[in-house]
């Protein structure tokens with residue numbers, strides 16, 4: 001096992017790719033280089049909020065090492081890990097559909113690559129350690145709440161079995177920054193916090209966009225446009241290091257290497273989105289600078305797990321146009337793959353890469369069907385399964401059901417003809433109806449979020465001068481959404497809860513009947529029902545998490561941490577490490593109660609058992625989360 005002083009660093013990326021000769025930290029364009037050397041800026045009184053043992057194990061660090069008193073010194077950047085060589089990476093990006101030019105690691109920095117005893121290479125990175133040449137007008141710092149959100153969710157996504165960058169440590173400090181003001185105008189001071197991220201590499205689609213020619217819409221170009229040699233260098237490094245099988249098979253024909261690598265990136269990206277869709281997770285900022293070249297989930301900002309199922313769910317408060325809704329994630333990721341092809345066109349013409357874009361849909365569809373069958377416990381393949389899945393989502397949407405609990409509860413249903421089938425069917429139906437959204441909750445969810453003056457102004461524009469609509473762009477889309485919500489709210493005014501519950505029951509009954517018919521196809525006269533039920537339950541429970549990082553759970557942990565109590569962060573992390581364990585209790589006593597935030601936060605703070613209060617419906621459908 002390694003010690004903090006003897007981590008086995010081997011900084012291949014810095015040796016292989018050009019480093020900016022200019023040592024200045026001031027914001028500037030960096031041309032002809034992939035990295036700029038930087039230094040973490042020390043913070044006052046660093047303290048460890050939490051670490052992820054399983055992530056730190058990747059670096060060969062033992063428990064004993066992780067309990068050292070000076071951990072926070074090393075993982076705040078106050079003390080430099082021997083062998084590390086901090087540098088910020090230069091990249092560009094399409095943000096919300098438009099090319100932004102140079103972005104780069106403005107708040108993150110590469111520390112180096114640790115090769116562990118299994119010979120795995122792990123890049124480690126700080127997020128929030130201070131200024132770099134890419135910080136533009138910002139300060140390179142991150143605060144406690146956004147760091148806890150990233151720390152917890154990186155690990156949550158990993159333990160769900162979804163490819164992701166990892167989070168090793170979260171260290172906060174007495175150094176302060178201001179991100180917001182109180183209503184009376186006083187500044188809100190927040191603690192500078194640093195997380196350690198771990199991944200094979202943090203190279204993104206945006207890393208290749210430094211070669212992008214002038215964008216006709218924004219007039220911006222990548223800082224290394226036209227530098228074909230550097231593009232080849234970056235492509236070769238990426239292929240050789242991260243796609244070694246492709247590299248060794250086609251090395252003699254470089255064009256072939258690049259095309260095969262591009263195809264594999266498309267396939268990995270498509271599979272990644274399926275995994276997100278399958279657990280109801282929204283990324284929130286699917287810009288090209290947040291798309292990993294390895295198909296990993298990267299950058300946990302305003303992400304969200306869906307509670308009440310809504311395909312148009314937007315988790316990012318600044319996404320007025322709804323570009324990154326749950327429903328749109330696949331098409332946006334495909335669009336991002338297209339942008340990657342455009343970025344490398346100086347070396348691989350678009351005419352040679354674009355024909356492979358349909359691979360995205362093929363891979364997506366194949367993997368999605370496979371995943372959904374597992375989630376529903378369907379072992380045989382039947383063409384109508386697609387329709388069964390669609391009708392489930394429609395029922396979830398119409399009843400306003402909780403994404404996670406709906407899927408998890410279905411494993412309680414045994415195969416038809418099992419002795420307890422009728423009893424279980426009734427339990428599942430009752431559960432599904434009781435966890436569907438209430439009329440009051442729907443009203444709350446459809447309440448206006450738009451400033452009334454802006455709403456009035458939009459109304460006027462549309463009535464008096466419709467020709468202006470195209471110029472309003474994203475603002476008009478937001479306005480249209482608001483109108484939809486307003487008309488839904490009107491519909492809901494006279495809706496009685498008894499009526500909704502009855503309608504929900506009808507809808508669920510209909511779907512469950514369809515599901516039962518389909519389950520019949522899983523059995524024949526030879527089937528050992530007991531064994532088949534066991535297998536079905538196992539497959540379903542391994543694919544439908546019981547415990548996910550709902551916004552309010554993260555928020556509880558943040559609230560406690562902001563008061564100096566880190567125990568809830570640590571407890572939630574433990575729960576997230578085993579998201580598929582335990583039984584979802586669907587008996588009426590546990591489902592009727594809608595637990596409040598405080599009961600959820602204070603109960604059994606040191607236990608690693610899944611807290612029943614976290615099984616129930618979340619107390620709030622939408623929390624207003626500020627993320628910086």
Ligand SMILES: Nc1ncnc2c1ncn2[C@@H]1O[C@H](COP(=O)(O)OP(=O)(O)OP(=O)(O)O)[C@@H](O)[C@H]1O
Nearest residue numbers: 103104105106107108135138139140141142299300
């Ligand atoms: N506090 C900050 N100081 C300086 N630059 C920042 C800060 N926050 C974000 N940026 C920069 O703004 C751009 C977009 O931010 P985004 O939130 O996508 O990245 P990030 O979360 O900081 O990093 P990553 O994508 O690596 O997780 C990036 O270039 C990022 O480095």
